[in-house]
Amino acid sequence: MLYSDKVMDHFGNPHNVGVIEDADGVGEVGNPVCGDMMKITIKVSDDHLDDIKFQTLGCGAAIATSSVITDMARGLSLEDAVKITKAEIAQELDGLPPAKMHCSVLAADGLRAAVDDYLVKNGREPISGGPELVEDDEHGR
Amino acid sequence: MLYSDKVMDHFGNPHNVGVIEDADGVGEVGNPVCGDMMKITIKVSDDHLDDIKFQTLGCGAAIATSSVITDMARGLSLEDAVKITKAEIAQELDGLPPAKMHCSVLAADGLRAAVDDYLVKNGREPISGGPELVEDDEHGR
């Protein structure tokens, strides 16, 4: 199982680590039992992502996908942000080992949760349609 | 499967090879289908083995056991000659690989057959008691 150089770059020097103290939306996904936990905080203005930060407990792929999704999402409209797929995240990282594809799902889910949180807090309908479905065959083994 | 130096000596320079033309007794044992054939010719005087020669088609052990039994038997009384066992032959050769123990039986049987042939030709009872029994577990595999 080998990580691409891009994964290793993001893992070694992750972008946008931290918590936005006065965040407009917060997404928390994952489960310590699985070893992967992610928290995304966003600043929204004019339905666009003005700022985005993450905290992640997890493996190299979990951290790298978290980092890369913050880069990908910054500046996007909420609508476009929730459309980021696990495949796009993996591609942006020059691929992920099959056993680690679930990490890109975690990142996408974290972002959706943060956007939905913002919308619901503001009395609007959530738009993410819930967590992305994971096909079984991408679960390693 | 390794042969002792003694086996290799007898195989490389077998003793008493040949056929006694005016033999008193002839023993032929073995079966070309098994790959082992042996012929022993003996000269008898005063119920002792005066001379003994062999011809053998067979493996290294077949030739070495043939050679060594002619050495062992020369000069013995007929009675003592037929008592030579496969174990004694193997011992005289510093041992034989388990898969080759049957060759020492062939040599002993050849000698018995020659003695019996002499006795029967002279109107006497055979004394060898027939071929030595081979236990199964000595048959290699």
Place this chain on the structure above:
Amino acid sequence: MTERRIYLDNAATTRTDPRVVAAMEPYFTETYGNANSLHAEGRAAHKALEDARARVASAINASRPDEVLFTSGGTESDNSALIGLATAGGRTSGHIVVSAFEHHAVLEPAEWLGKHGFDVTLLKPRPNGVVHADDLKDVLRDDTIMVSVMHGNNELGTVQPIAELATAARERGALFHTDAAQTLGKVEFDVAALGVDAASFSGHKIYGPKGTGVLFLKKGLRFAPYLMGGGQEFRKRSGTQNVPGAQGFATALEIMAAEREAETIRLTALRDRFEAAVVGRLENTYVNGTDAPRMPHLTSLIVKGVEGESMLLHLDAKGIAVSTGSACSSGSLQASHVLMAIDCPQEIAHGSLRVSLGRWTTEADIDCLVDALIPIVERLRAMSPVYEKMFGASGA
């Protein structure tokens, strides 16, 4: 790799000792015959093979050289022992006990047997990482045919009381196998004193060549060969024998034996130095199995609130090689089955780090590791969304 590296993953594999490489060399290009051939080249190879066999037999105190079978590694030895002993003589049923924290090379054949008529019990070790003989006695049955418990656990470093376990098995008429891939050469291994019927060893864990192993199999046991064919290794393991490999294995084992006493002292001191430093300087960190007998060279660390692979990758970037969980389970999502077997809670099991010292490890290496590890853990904890919430109470 031109930079200076610190290799602390000797439980995964070891560097082949140059003395072992030298010992193998003549058997590639000079004494290269097939050990089953009758001619001089074959006899020379045969002699080298039997010489290696006798040396291994003597090192483990086997009663005869032909109790030592050369295999392709620990995995083949384990598979052969489990399936070969269970199915010998056409047997198709019976009760088998294996410990729950065995290597997969034992667990998977046990599972295979479970699917093919046998009844398999997974025996849990105690939370200190040791399989207790009383616990074994509780699960032994009249129809138990075989017990397999590893000697040294590859993740925890804990050593099982093999003599006691083997006695318990024997008293109930069951055969006893132990996977000693991790302990060979590091902890005394005497097949007679331990009373085992079969034991598995691997060459590449003892500074020997990869692709070599040994199965000790007590004389007179019924056994169904696992690799079938030409009938080599006394008809118990087919395949043209790897003569350089056998010589390499024997030499590697002899070096281990000659250096064992001194190495035990040296490595234990290094390990203790590491453990004291890291537990002293890092909160929420502990070592598994500290109240159990352990191999001298292996530390199984639990660092709460971080994930093992992240520590591993950061250490690697600093030139230090360690592992997390067992090497083979990298890539699987589940926490290590070994840590689960000793009831390590899942949320902290992911923070396991295995540090395994070796022949060339120095005190400076250990100090480097500690100095590298601490800021890495602090950084990872700082970027965790839950560290404060879950573990913050206990200090910092």
Place this chain on the structure above:
Amino acid sequence: MTERRIYLDNAATTRTDPRVVAAMEPYFTETYGNANSLHAEGRAAHKALEDARARVASAINASRPDEVLFTSGGTESDNSALIGLATAGGRTSGHIVVSAFEHHAVLEPAEWLGKHGFDVTLLKPRPNGVVHADDLKDVLRDDTIMVSVMHGNNELGTVQPIAELATAARERGALFHTDAAQTLGKVEFDVAALGVDAASFSGHKIYGPKGTGVLFLKKGLRFAPYLMGGGQEFRKRSGTQNVPGAQGFATALEIMAAEREAETIRLTALRDRFEAAVVGRLENTYVNGTDAPRMPHLTSLIVKGVEGESMLLHLDAKGIAVSTGSACSSGSLQASHVLMAIDCPQEIAHGSLRVSLGRWTTEADIDCLVDALIPIVERLRAMSPVYEKMFGASGA
């Protein structure tokens, strides 16, 4: 062995080419990591392993590198192919065809399958030493799941029409495996052109290291791993990978491929020279398989009225290494199962001699062999009690 020796038993095993030894060397002491480890040492080992895999895949024209699985030898590859393909997905019955002159590494697993629910047909080769596709078609059935016919026979040197046989199997929905341990690198082997689903190779037959092998397994086939454990080799073959061995195998194969055309010409000429001389000068002597496609380097001689081992031992004393029957069956009383399969009468089958030339064989070696062999045969025939009676009619 200080005297000058002439090694003509290259079908039993070969001397490891010094170029292969050199290629392995860095992977013992420098790039020594476990190919499954995540750290730099592991990644370097992984890279070396995958490099070797890609080179082997390209040499046999596999469509993807992961169709190449590294094993411990021809025996393991054969066992794994037969049992792994037959029992995949829990299958417990079906019809299997193997040729009657396979190596025991195929015959024994076939026999095992026969005892475990499968129906096994032994297909006889024709007396010229070739398995005919028409004969295969005659025994194929609707429930035939697998056919295994070797590429080059190790005793006779005859080459089977694998493409035709594989087509016949495929047309009836059966998988096709071939044991190509003897032909690899000597006869073109292109898995795509031949249309095989699986193929077995052995390193030590191609001037590579002992204890190495490859199983080619077409992508997408159901397969039950034979060695079970850590899940290496794409979960198809467990056990820490032998990286130096894999590099050695790949290098050995590349050398074979690069030199194959020239070697084929050179070895065929030497072989023909030997056969012409020996058949010309020795009565009651013939070569098996002369009207069949043969490997360039192997002569299977039948010398009537003598026993093979005796010839072998006398030649050995003169410094020449050859074999009789297959190396492994030395020590068995039965005539070779291969010669029986081609209806060679038992009383002459014992007089078989296998001469297999190699990379370092010279014309002088061949002439030496002929000059040594003739007086040996004459002497042995002279001391046979039956030679004149059985064969004397034909001259002398």
